[in-house]
Amino acid sequence: xxxxxxxxxxxxxxxxxxxxxxxxxxxxxxxxxxxxxxxxxxxxxxxxxxxxxxxxxxxxxxxxxxxxxxxxxxxxxxxxxxxxxxxxxxxxxxxxxxxxxxxxxxxxxxxxxxxxxxxxxxxxxxxxxxxxxxxxxxxxxxxxxxxxxxxxxxxxxxxxxxxxxxxxxxxxxxxxxxxxxxxxxx
Amino acid sequence: xxxxxxxxxxxxxxxxxxxxxxxxxxxxxxxxxxxxxxxxxxxxxxxxxxxxxxxxxxxxxxxxxxxxxxxxxxxxxxxxxxxxxxxxxxxxxxxxxxxxxxxxxxxxxxxxxxxxxxxxxxxxxxxxxxxxxxxxxxxxxxxxxxxxxxxxxxxxxxxxxxxxxxxxxxxxxxxxxxxxxxxxxxxxxxxxxxxxxxxxxxxxxxxxxxxxxxxxxxxxxxx
Numbered sequence: 001x002x003x004x005x006x007x008x009x010x011x012x013x014x015x016x017x018x019x020x021x022x023x024x025x026x027x028x029x030x031x032x033x034x035x036x037x038x039x040x041x042x043x044x045x046x047x048x049x050x051x052x053x054x055x056x057x058x059x060x061x062x063x064x065x066x067x068x069x070x071x072x073x074x075x076x077x078x079x080x081x082x083x084x085x086x087x088x089x090x091x092x093x094x095x096x097x098x099x100x101x102x103x104x105x106x107x108x109x110x111x112x113x114x115x116x117x118x119x120x121x122x123x124x125x126x127x128x129x130x131x132x133x134x135x136x137x138x139x140x141x142x143x144x145x146x147x148x149x150x151x152x153x154x155x156x157x158x159x160x161x162x163x164x165x166x167x168x169x170x171x172x173x174x175x176x177x178x179x180x181x182x183x184x185x186x
Numbered sequence: 187x188x189x190x191x192x193x194x195x196x197x198x199x200x201x202x203x204x205x206x207x208x209x210x211x212x213x214x215x216x217x218x219x220x221x222x223x224x225x226x227x228x229x230x231x232x233x234x235x236x237x238x239x240x241x242x243x244x245x246x247x248x249x250x251x252x253x254x255x256x257x258x259x260x261x262x263x264x265x266x267x268x269x270x271x272x273x274x275x276x277x278x279x280x281x282x283x284x285x286x287x288x289x290x291x292x293x294x295x296x297x298x299x300x301x302x303x304x305x306x307x308x309x310x311x312x313x314x315x316x317x318x319x320x321x322x323x324x325x326x327x328x329x330x331x332x333x334x335x336x337x338x339x340x341x342x343x344x345x346x347x348x349x350x351x352x353x354x355x356x357x358x359x360x361x362x363x364x365x366x367x368x369x370x371x372x373x374x375x376x377x378x379x380x381x382x383x384x385x386x387x388x389x390x391x392x393x394x395x396x397x398x399x400x401x402x403x404x405x406x407x408x409x
Contacts, residue, residue, distance in 0.1 A: 007347075055264065169203070
C-alpha cells in the first residue's frame with residue numbers, strides 16, 4: 001500500500017490542511033512521545049510536550065526545507081521542548097520521578113520473578129543512564145537515526161556522536177557490572 | 187583489551203551500534219562486516235550491541251502511548267490559530283501532489299478532468315495577462331490552449347519533485363514526447379504524447395503505464 005510521504009504531508013500542512021496534520025500525528029506521535037518521555041520521565045509532561053511539538057510542526061511547516069527527514073526534524077523539536085521543560089523543573093522533582101517512573105516499567109509484579117534475568121537488568125540500567133547517554137542510545141537503537149541524523153538532532157559533530165555513543169555503552173557495561181553482570185567489556 | 191585501546195576505540199568499533207541498527211552507509215557497513223568476520227573479539231562485542239539494541243526496543247515499546255488528551259489539545263490549539271492563507275509558492279506542487287495522493291483512483295479520474303479544466307482556465311488567464319500588453323486585441327480566452335491540444339494526443343503532466351532536468355529530458359527523449367507548454371501553476375506541463383490523436387483505449391494504456399513511472403507525479407490525458 002502506498003502512503004503519502006511525510007514531506008508531502010508537511011507541504012499540505014503548510015497550506016493549512018488539518019487532515020494532513022492528523023495523518024502526520026497518527027504516524028509519529030507515539031515515537032515522539034516515547035522519546036520525550038524518556039527525557040522528561042513524566043507522562044503528563046510528555047503528553048503536554050507532544051502537543052507543543054506538533055503545534056510547532058503546524059506553525060513551522062512552511063519553513064521545512066527537507067534537508068532532514070521529517071521524523072528527524074520533529075525529534076529535534078521534541079528534544080528542544082523536553083530540555084526546556086527540564087530546565088523549568090526543580091531538580092528534586094526530577095529525582096523523585098526518576099526513581100518511580102521508568103524503572104517501574106521493569107519492576108512491576110510480572111517481571112519481579114525475572115529480576116535476575118540479564119535482559120531485564122539491561123533494561124533497568126538503560127533507564128539509569130544520564131539523559132545525555134539515554135537520548136543517544138534511544139536515537140540510535142530505537143529511532144534508527146544515522147550518525148549524521150543524531151548529530152543534527154542533538155546539535156553536536158558527527159565524531160562526537162560516535163564517541164558519545166561509545167561512552168554511553170561503556171557506562172551501560174559499568175552499571176551492569178555493579179549489578180553483578182560482567183560483560184568482559186570495557 | 188589494553189588500556190590504550192579502551193581509551194581510543196577504533197572507528198569500526200564505534201560504528202557497531204549503527205551497523206546493528208542498519209543505518210550505516212553501504213561502504214561503512216561492508217567495512218564493519220569485514221572487520222567482524224576477521225576479529226572474534228569484535229564479533230563478541232557486536233553481540234553485546236545487538237543485545238542492547240533489542241532491549242532498548244523492548245524498553246521503549248513498554249512505555250505505552252499518550253492518551254487522546256494530547257491530540258485533543260493539539261487540535262484545539264490548531265483550531266484557535268488564525269486561518270492560514272494558502273500561499274502560491276514552491277510548496278504548491280508538493281501540496282497538490284499530496285491532495286491527489288489521497289484520492290481514490292475513481293475519484294482521481296473524475297478529479298483529473300476537473301483539474302485539467304481548471305488548469306486550462308488558469309493557463310488562459312495567465313496567458314491573457316502576459317500577452318495583454320503586446321496584443322492590441324486585448325482579452326484572450328481560455329480556449330487558446332485548447333487549440334494547441336487539438337493537434338495530437340496531449341496530457342497534463344506534473345513530474346515528481348525529485349525528478350531532475352536530466353531525468354525529464356531522458357523521459358521525453360525515450361518516449362518521443364515533447365513539451366507543448368509549461369510549467370503552469372502547480373508545476374503542470376502540457377506534453378504531446380503523439381503527433382496524431384490516438385484511440386481512447388490506446389491513450390488510456392499509455393497513460394496507465396506512464397503513471398507507474400516514478401518520475402511522474404500526476405498525469406491526466408486531454409481528450
